[in-house]
Amino acid sequence: MSSLRVRVALVLAVLLSLSVAPAATAAPAAADVSTVLSDGESSSTSVRGWQIQSSAQVSATGEEISQSRFDGSRWYPVGPRSTVLAGLVQNGRYPNLFYGTNLRDNVNRADFQVPWWYRTEFSVRDKSPNMTLKVPGVVSRGEVYLNGTKLGDVVGVYNAREFDISGLVKPGRNAVAIKVAPADPQKDFAISWIDWAQPAPDNNMGIWRDVEITRSGPISLLGSYVHTKLALPGFEKADVTAFAEVRNNTSSVQYVTLQGEVANRGLYQVARLNAGETRTVEFPAQTVRNPRVWWPAQYGDQPMYQLDLTAKVNGRNSDRSGAMFGIRDVVSNLNAKGDRQFIVNGRQIQIRGGGWASDLLLRTQPERLETQLKYTRDLGLNAIRLEGKLETPEFYNLADRLGIMLLPGWECCDKWEPWTGWGGADWTPEDYPIAQGSMATQAKFLRNHPSVIAFFIGSDISPPENVQRMYLTEFQKAGWPNPVLPAASLNGSPQPPLGSSGSKMEGPYDWVPPNYWYGDKVGAAFGFAGELSAGHSIPALDTIKGMLTPTEQEQLWREPATPQFHTGRGNEPFNNLNLFNTALANRYGTPTSLPDYVDKAQLANYEQVRAQFEANARRMTADRPATGFIYWMLNNAWPSLNWHLYSHDLNPAGSYFGAKKANEPIHIQYSYDDRSVVIVGQSPKSANRLTAKAEVYNIDGKLVHSQEKHGISVSLPGVAEVFTLPELTGLSSTYFVRLKLTDSNGADVSRNTYWLSSQPDVVDWANSDWYYTPASTYADLKGLATLPKATVDVKARTHGDKTTVTVRNTSKSVIPAAQLTLRKADGSQLLPITWSDNYMSLWPGESITVEASHEPTRRPTVEVSGINISSSKTTAE
Incomplete structure (x- = not known):
């Protein structure tokens, strides 16, 4: 064998x-x-x-x-x-x-x-x-x-x-x-x-x-890989070149016959190897006509090709090797503004990614891993950054299959980056060959995966020149086909030979108001950002009760500045939720109980995350475009109150659905900076003959303003300006902007609701710190807490792994965010789960139907809750 x-x-x-x-x-x-x-x-x-x-x-x-x-x-x-x-x-x-x-x-x-x-x-x-x-x-x-x-x-x-x-x-x-x-x-x-x-x-x-444990005959195939050169822009052909790393295990000269297939085209080569020699054999390039091209999610399919090789000595099989690969083209460079950008298959693609955290104990959990990468696609993200947690083969195979671009690299703040001055010991002569061997191994491990589009050899700072050259030598030896980036930060760059990273890392990492992202400083939506977000993400109530003791639960809402063990590693400034909780109380009102705190926190997380993704989407075509960003973070290594789009128990809540809403393939959105309404397209399909409608309501549900526009087209991916809402008078302190986009048949394409304030947040840019920018004035959203209780009618039907739920607002009160939960017979949540939509706004008399995908279950209980909803439950038919 x-x-x-x-x-x-x-x-x-x-x-x-x-x-x-x-x-x-x-x-x-x-x-x-x-x-x-x-x-x-x-x-x-x-x-x-x-x-x-x-x-x-x-x-x-x-x-x-x-x-x-x-x-x-x-x-x-x-x-x-x-x-x-x-x-x-x-x-x-x-x-x-x-x-x-x-x-x-x-x-x-x-x-x-x-x-x-x-x-x-x-x-x-x-x-x-x-x-x-x-x-x-x-x-x-x-x-x-x-x-x-x-x-x-x-x-x-x-x-x-x-x-x-x-x-x-x-x-x-x-x-x-x-x-x-x-x-x-x-x-x-x-x-x-x-x-x-x-x-x-x-x-x-x-x-x-x-x-x-491996074994072979006199000749070993140590690895094989493929380079592809795609003809742009028409994709009419691709040149595919196979390589084989071959070793002579004997003390005499050997002639090895290498034969096999790449992309269903024959390969044949005879090589002479001296005693003990190891070298790379290159096969003549093969031309694939009209290739099936590998695309990131939302842009196309993810076909894979196969390389198979056999080494024969004296007519007998000595070893075999193989690899899966995709045909695609990746370029990363700096645009005219000096910002990092990625061009895949000739198309500039805005990176919408999240920072990855492996399991805290590094356990292999294949089903959980697949769920998380499917969540990533469901969120509308197209990339994941792996800082120092380079995962196992299953991760990369899944990313290849799901079309998720990967940005792996070394991590900051420890032995991998000792030149930062953050406590890491300086490298000794023994350390350089360890780092060099690590780079050589990982370059070979990653080189065939089409999902891997680059490697960060630094994180928070670019390595010095000697380290860069050492790493680049190992990439070259491994036949690395992708860009190599100096860091996810501008610190230490430009540094030869790679020059500027073109990637900012100026925060924030803690709470900032939603309109922050529409600014023109530090972490606002422009350029390429290696990591940033508004920090804390409060999980759903079930999750909180499953991770925190009763004492910790009480402290969470009663004592805003008290350190929580489930935040960072216990060091300031991320060991407490003071900034988030202070803003929550000022904007939404002081919490009155743990459930009230969680309800308000979900609204805050939803609006904050949605704003970050929407601002970057709107500015993908700006004078200084937002070329990409990594949301910090996608997930958590263990149950946490910090930095995630879904909680450790795989429970999607406010942050998740804010991101999912913003990343719809065709999406209508409101701009916090200038009140403009735009349509953003995040897929390559065209959209024409659209109708956009905007309505403004006071907190009591009274319509204050309405306007619409017909015959809208958006070139995708792209941004189409629709209109700008006027500066209205007589608005309540808290009010709503409701957006709706329909196609030529009147069917919904996108719906979006904002709860806003006639007293907006004021960003104090002058006092920005490395991890946040304060607000000198908070928006007044306390009106949400005064909304009359709303009642809903719920109907649900389950068939195998799908549950369809229809919710109707039977009251006279606006529901800003109806939260749907499915529960098993024992009362526990049905997780993991993906919803077509959740945290939905409903006007009086309005109904909406959504679908949930989950493990096969009979007759789950559907629970509807929210900040002003009298909790309602029904059993699915």
Whole structure:
């Protein structure tokens, strides 16, 4: 069997082994890795699981632990992707870590101040001359042993190493042991949670990607990749060039025949390799006529092509390799204003992305991962930035399939960026080869994925010239096909050889008023922003009760400035919600209870997030265009009150639906700065013969103003100006602007409602800080709290994994945001879930029908709630 197929089998076994039993009772059964070569066809499996144990509990040496006769019956069984703490949680040692302050109070830090052992066994039927053990990296470093012999060290989370184990493997049972050292993100090339979350108490020490065993004949295919050159602008053809990294495992000259297919076109090449030589073989370019082009979400489909290669020596299969790839073209450069922009397949695309957070314990959760990337598409986002959390292969495969552009890169504020002066130790001579090896490994890991459109070699600051050149050399060796960006910030640039990043990182990270985004300073909607948002996102009430203790729940709404454990990592300014809560009380009124606080917070999150996305969308064609931004953040590593578009339990709330509304394919919106109404198109399809209508209502529901325009066209993607609302007199302190866009048949295309104030927020630009800009005057939205209670009629029908809900406002009061929730028979929320719309405004007598997608469920309960809704429930038919 080829090394490619061994890897595939290994990954499958890895995923199956994640459900290992929670308590250790016996040594794991040895997996079987066949070493029989028969024209490249032989059976194999991978190791089925690991065991871990603290070195404080083990007196044996690595030479002893890595013997097949070693007794590991008292060790903890874990999946092959498991940090130490994740393994202890899996085995019930530390239950319910994400509730309250359990992560701080119920974990013994001494557990992680000593090394831990990882151990597993595998078996082979007979010896092979070319077997390797590949360790993908270790947090923070590991000593690797096999069958009583130390193979060497692995240093760094992404610095993979390969060990030749041909001479050590024996027929029958074999054992591998890895001694993992404690991690310190300031001193080691590890993983840091910066100020995103409370850090994992073990600092994620351990192994969280697959350890692989491969075998081949005299010639090994170490990897293969493809470059594509797309003919623009017509896409009538694409040149596809395949590359194979080939190694001669013998002490004599070998002639290898390489043959296979790329995009269903034949490949053939004969190469001569000297003894022990490794080199890259390039195949002649193949022309694909009328190729199926890979597009980002909203712009087209995501077809994938296949590369398959076989290496033969003397007519016998020696190894096989393959890769999936997409045909597409990506360019990133600076526009005339010096701002970063991305051009995909000849079309400039505004990046609408979010910052990614892996699971705090780095656990592999395939179903959860798929849900989150599907949420990303449902939100209307087209990109994700991965700062230092470079994830597992499943992430990139999903992004390829879903059309989500990825911007991976190294992280700030720790060992990866020691030149920032934020406490990271300066690099020593030993550190450069670790960083260099990490870059080489990750460039190869990522190079074939069409979803990956660039790599940030710095985050908050551009690396110095020597580091840039070191990284660029590794990209070139790996055949990297994408742009390399110096940083997500302007700090440290322009710095040769890459020059200016063209990406600002000036905040905000905490609350600012919605009209902030329409300004012309710091983080407002212009240029390219590597990360920014208005900070805190308050989860739904169910989520809050599931993550905070009763005391923390009371403090949340009663004590605005009290630090909350579930904010940042406990350091100022992100350890409390003072700015958000102060603005909430001034704008919406002092909360009267936890449910009232949550209701008001959802409205605040909705309007704030919607404004950020809408301002950037409106300005995509401005004199200084908004070329893209990364919302900070998309998700959370654990239950958090900070920085997310959906909460850790996958519950979409106000922030989610504000973003989803703003990112509709064809969207009508109001501008906070000049009262203009515009239509924004975020897809390549044309839109013509549209009718836009705007209505202004006082808080009592009285119509104050109405205007409309017919025959509107918008070139997509693009912006069409409709009209500007007049400056009206006699408005109530809180009032509504209601927008509606219909097609030529009168069908709704987009609906949008704003709650505004005749006393607008005033942004105090002069006193901006790095993480927020204050408001000198707050908008008065307290009228929402005085709305008369509204009643609704609800009808719902469920069929399998779909529930259709119709809500009608049966009262005389305006409902600014009707929140729909589906519940199971036990009262818990039905999650994950996607809604066609939610947090919907309803005028008296009006009804709206929406659809929810979820796991197959019989007759869920539909609950309708909101700031002025008498809660209503019904059971779906």
